[in-house]
Amino acid sequence: MGAAERLMRYCRIDTQSDPASGLHPSTAKQFDLANLLVRELKELGIEDAYLDEHCYVYGHLESNIGKEVPTVGFAAHMDTAPDYTGTGVNPRLIENFDGCDIDLGDGVVTSMADFPQMKLLRGKTLMVTDGKTLLGADDKAGITAIMEALAFWKEHPEKKHGRIAVAFTPDEEIGEGPMFFDYERFNAAFAYTMDGDRVNELNDETFNAASAQVTFRGFSIHPGSAKNKMINAAALACEYHSLLPAYMVPEHTEGREGFIHMVSMQGNTETAQLGYILRDHDRGLLEEKKKLMEAAAAYIRAKYGENTAEVKTEDRYPNMKEVLVNHPEVSETAWQAIIDLGYEPENVPVRGGTDGALMSFRGLPCPNLGTGGGNYHGRYEYCCMEELEDAVRLIVRIAERTAGE
Numbered sequence: 001m002g003a004a005e006r007l008m009r010y011c012r013i014d015t016q017s018d019p020a021s022g023l024h025p026s027t028a029k030q031f032d033l034a035n036l037l038v039r040e041l042k043e044l045g046i047e048d049a050y051l052d053e054h055c056y057v058y059g060h061l062e063s064n065i066g067k068e069v070p071t072v073g074f075a076a077h078m079d080t081a082p083d084y085t086g087t088g089v090n091p092r093l094i095e096n097f098d099g100c101d102i103d104l105g106d107g108v109v110t111s112m113a114d115f116p117q118m119k120l121l122r123g124k125t126l127m128v129t130d131g132k133t134l135l136g137a138d139d140k141a142g143i144t145a146i147m148e149a150l151a152f153w154k155e156h157p158e159k160k161h162g163r164i165a166v167a168f169t170p171d172e173e174i175g176e177g178p179m180f181f182d183y184e185r186f187n188a189a190f191a192y193t194m195d196g197d198r199v200n201e202l203n204d205e206t207f208n209a210a211s212a213q214v215t216f217r218g219f220s221i222h223p224g225s226a227k228n229k230m231i232n233a234a235a236l237a238c239e240y241h242s243l244l245p246a247y248m249v250p251e252h253t254e255g256r257e258g259f260i261h262m263v264s265m266q267g268n269t270e271t272a273q274l275g276y277i278l279r280d281h282d283r284g285l286l287e288e289k290k291k292l293m294e295a296a297a298a299y300i301r302a303k304y305g306e307n308t309a310e311v312k313t314e315d316r317y318p319n320m321k322e323v324l325v326n327h328p329e330v331s332e333t334a335w336q337a338i339i340d341l342g343y344e345p346e347n348v349p350v351r352g353g354t355d356g357a358l359m360s361f362r363g364l365p366c367p368n369l370g371t372g373g374g375n376y377h378g379r380y381e382y383c384c385m386e387e388l389e390d391a392v393r394l395i396v397r398i399a400e401r402t403a404g405e
């Protein structure tokens with residue numbers, strides 16, 4: 001069975017997660033894919049394939065070499081984003097892509113003006129949607145790559161590998177992927193999430209993340225007799241926000257540049273609140289952003305009085321690089337394997353978090369690798385079949401390198 005056929009089969013199964021359900025998994029339909037994967041794992045000879053009550057799938061391929069080498073893990077998530085419907089996904093293949101706009105159907109067009117990076121895929125085979133749903137290559141391309149690698153090993157017992165751990169997790173898209181992850185059952189020395197974009201990209205850095213809540217207290221009085229007395233909390237909030245650097249926002253930053261992003265505002269004369277998220281790959285620069293926010297609050301207090309502005313910050317998740325610098329061989333093995341495949345590797349810092357970030361801090365170093373998918377979380381999503389097949393080879397090559405081959 002080819003990777004394309006397998007990916008289509010997984011994409012047709014609706015596994016959308018739901019941030020509002022409060023259940024684990026957040027949607028029962030994720031079990032539809034999980035049950036299928038356990039069946040297929042067993043067919044591939046993974047005898048310990050296991051599905052738990054929270055919809056996590058685990059399995060191991062035993063080593064076929066004499067010596068002791070570390071167990072390497074590969075993980076991918078089963079759910080699709082709540083942002084766009086995953087019901088009735090109807091994938092199709094475009095062979096020998098001409099690099100021009102793609103008419104998905106229903107008047108929906110993937111425009112190369114909007115997605116210029118897709119022009120690089122001219123001549124390749126792309127899987128796309130019918131314009132009515134997302135595709136779900138995020139992250140069923142990752143699942144496909146892992147399953148195809150297991151199928152490859154079954155057909156090629158001469159290919160050397162140590163013990164391989166695989167895991168398929170629910171609810172990554174709602175930030176709950178690692179919540180019930182069973183590190184003991186997975187039992188790998190290190191792992192890779194197969195949840196990226198281009199197959200030559202390695203992600204071993206995420207943001208450091210914090211949030212901030214700024215509260216303003218005013219002095220409300222009848223506007224008719226307010227002169228020199230009223231302090232308008234809503235106006236303090238506006239002034240406060242204007243004190244923050246205008247360039248340090250998501251819409252003006254890229255690469256390793258961090259930001260302070262206002263995500264909510266509410267207020268009246270008496271009281272007002274602004275909500276922010278703070279992000280930076282560098283922990284020191286994240287701390288500086290917190291100080292900037294505190295300095296702006298101090299300015300408001302000095303101008304309008306004690307207690308008129310108060311900042312509360314909270315750390316959310318750290319940059320996985322802090323863990324991975326202590327295990328340089330994990331990124332290095334993947335980097336060299338990408339070169340072995342004939343690609344020029346690229347280290348792309350993630351402008352967000354990954355499941356692997358939290359797993360890394362729990363003692364399982366876990367960078368992220370690409371699968372050939374792109375334009376995630378919407379109907380323009382696609383997956384390049386040649387790159388997906390190279391993601392399979394990448395997994396096989398990483399296992400070979402870990403086995404000292």
Ligand SMILES: [Zn+2]
Nearest residue numbers: 077138139195
């Ligand atoms: Zn994903």
